[in-house]
Amino acid sequence: MKQYLGPLRKDNPVLVQTLGVCSALAVTAQLKPAVVMALSVMVVCSVANFIISLIRNTIPPRIRIIVQLLVVSTLVIMVDQILQAYVYEVSKMLSVFVGLIITNCIIMGRLEAFALSHSPFPSFVDGLMNGIGYGLVLVVVAFFRELLGSGTLWNYPVVPQSWYAAGYLNNGLMILPPMALILVGGLIWILNSKKSSVK
């Protein structure tokens, strides 16, 4: 059980292993696209892990990367079509980043490191947990960026109107892409200092 919970914090794919950063940062200006993105990655990662693990004994090792890419991209196409059908606006906002799930290093990394050597069910759980670990970071970063940058959460205004009247201003800097990186840097700092104080 413990090894499955690792990705949530101790081995968090984004904060500790520096994987999948590419898409993690670009979609976090608002909470909604971040949650949708996190869910998509969770689904793709767990299902891809499951499928690859099912066929792991039949894939010739030399072409395994291509096989993995094909499985993942088929799943991503399905996710993309579903998003376009049900949440069109969010899928417009995510634009190419849904497609970039294919090259998300978390997924490839888990396929290589776990699914190729474990049976289907544990692989599924492992993929899911890594997806959740990735999602957590996304949601935390998006929460702060949307709250401080636009004064809203999930598009509902949370900063009371009276604050604006009293001179409160949204921090426009938070909306800019580079702030996501700085926030993640801060998150790493907080997590590491906690870890070392426990020791």
Next chain:
Amino acid sequence: MRELADIFVRSVFIDNMIFAYFLGMCSYLAVSKNVKTAFGLGIAVCFVLAVTVPVNYLMDKYLLQKGALVWLSASFAEVDLSYLSLILFIAVIAGIVQLLEMVIERFSPALYQALGIFLPLIAVNCAILGGSLFMQERHFPTVAHSLSYAFGSGIGWLLAIVAFAAIRERLKYSDIPKPLGEKGIAYIITGLLGIGFMAFLGI
């Protein structure tokens, strides 16, 4: 001609792959410990982008878009295969990377030595697939436009990783707060560089 130059400059500075879209961050953070390897990876990315994006452009134009198959038969005018673009693009990229690796190994062992370890990694670099996907989204009129875009993005990526590696080499001698660590400071530096690059937005 002017238009091509515009696209080039725009993709190097304003739409910089790393600072504006965070594409290829994984290898950017992993392979920037020293300038020399960073430069090698940058060249490889640049090269692969400049080859794959125009090829994918042709794929998109003559196979995937709505009505793209008219050259086969007029009855295909309504066929829209663009939902297949992800799988086709990644297949093209993986194929070309494999091919390039073999060609370079055969004809230029020196270059192969320099790029060798990076080439296979590049197939799963977000910057490469991202280049193709942005190319598709922007609807460039000709192959030359897409080539200029791809080359510009590659140069932008190279610039970013070399600059970052140079800073990181210096960082060894600085006193970073322990818990922040090398990784944390790397993110923050990239963020600050990104803010610096935003100054180009006015051009």
